[in-house]
Amino acid sequence: MTATTPLRRSPDRPEQAPGPGSSPARRRRRGDRPRGPLHPATWAPTAVVVLLLGVGWSAVSAEHPYILPRLSDVGLTLVDRPEVFLANAWSTLSIALIGVACGAGIAFVLALVMSEVPVVRRALMPLAVVLNVTPVVALAPGLVVAFGFGLAPKVIVTGIITFFPVLINVATGLRAVPEPVLHVFRTLHASRFEVLWRLRIPYGLPYTLAALRVVMPLSIVGAVVAEFVAAGSSGGLGTLIRTSASAARLDSVYAAIACLAAMGVLMLALVSAVERRVLFWHESQRTHASRPRRSHLVQRTEERPR
Numbered sequence: 001m002t003a004t005t006p007l008r009r010s011p012d013r014p015e016q017a018p019g020p021g022s023s024p025a026r027r028r029r030r031g032d033r034p035r036g037p038l039h040p041a042t043w044a045p046t047a048v049v050v051l052l053l054g055v056g057w058s059a060v061s062a063e064h065p066y067i068l069p070r071l072s073d074v075g076l077t078l079v080d081r082p083e084v085f086l087a088n089a090w091s092t093l094s095i096a097l098i099g100v101a102c103g104a105g106i107a108f109v110l111a112l113v114m115s116e117v118p119v120v121r122r123a124l125m126p127l128a129v130v131l132n133v134t135p136v137v138a139l140a141p142g143l144v145v146a147f148g149f150g151l152a153p154k155v156i157v158t159g160i161i162t163f164f165p166v167l168i169n170v171a172t173g174l175r176a177v178p179e180p181v182l183h184v185f186r187t188l189h190a191s192r193f194e195v196l197w198r199l200r201i202p203y204g205l206p207y208t209l210a211a212l213r214v215v216m217p218l219s220i221v222g223a224v225v226a227e228f229v230a231a232g233s234s235g236g237l238g239t240l241i242r243t244s245a246s247a248a249r250l251d252s253v254y255a256a257i258a259c260l261a262a263m264g265v266l267m268l269a270l271v272s273a274v275e276r277r278v279l280f281w282h283e284s285q286r287t288h289a290s291r292p293r294r295s296h297l298v299q300r301t302e303e304r305p306r
Contacts, residue, residue: 054071057071058070058071066250068250068254069250069251069254070251073251074251074254074255074258076251077251077252077255078255078258078259084240085237085240085255085256085259087235088235088236088237088239088240088256088259089237089259089263091235091236091237092220092223092224092227092236092237092238092260092263093220093223093263095151095154095155095158095223095226095227095236096158096219096220096222096223096263096267097219098151098155098158099154099155099156099157099158099159099161099162099219099222099223099226100158100159100162100215100216100219100222102155102158102159103158103159103160103161103162103163103166103215103219104162104163104166104211104212104215106159106163107162107163107164107166107167107170108166108170108208110124110167111166111167111170111171111174112170112174112196114171115171115174115175115196115200116192116196121171128163128164128167129164131160131163131164132163132164136157136160136161136222136225137225137229139157139160140153140157140225140226140229141229143156143157144229153226154223154226154227155226157222157223157225157226157229158219158222158223158226159222160222161215161218161219161221161222161225162215162218162219162222165211165214165215165218166208166211166212166215168211169207169208169210169211170204170207170208170211172204172207173203173204173205173206173207173208174196174200174201174203174204176203176204176207177199177200177203181199182195182199185198185199205278205279206279206282209271209274209275209278209279212271213268213271213272213275216267216268216270216271217264217265217267217268219267220260220263220264220267223236223238224236224237224238224241224260225238226238227239227242228242237256237259237260240252240256241253241256241257244256
């Protein structure tokens, strides 16, 4: 009985390496391909949800018009009086921007001081927590009495609402620097200002922008709350919602709410665009859809003539 010997390839014909598509590790997955904002996989799920919500809204408004107005009525209200909604939207937006600038700016500076002086952190952090858990609606009437019905109480209310998230995120980011990196800076005899400017602030920048993604739309809420509680307010979408609700004009109420939602989405999109531009080096902005490089063996095998 003779044993069969395995077939051997000819030495002049080298063994071909598997192509990049044959190995599962090198195969490009369909779900990892980069998708732009116009790709159907990006906007189609949201479009389906919005369509379903619109159908449900239309069904409820057809049966109960005193609960939800028709979407056509809301659209006609926006089209018939665009100057009214634009003027009130600008009033609310100005309050929101000034309030978030004041609240976030003070919180950022205070977080820097707290990161450098632990005594200040232990002294002021409990007060910041108390301010955060205090209902701002309860503080607003006192602010109106103290500062009148002008811009000041509305800006203060908006600043209070946006203060605490920025303070917590920035303080966490400044303290989250790895200890080995700090040891390297101390070895190089870096000053406290150099450590703060060249290490702590860049390392805490993702935390700061994450806080801005939260507080920028939240400032719209603060401005509307301030307009609600300021009885003498003469402008703003919050005032428009209050007066329309008292007159049972649901179409105007939901038209103003649609303007507020659009403003919040635009502010969030603006912060996200700045975050992608500034944090291009951070891991959170790196895409996982980059195609893996092929090894030199595969490239040489493909380039070799058969």
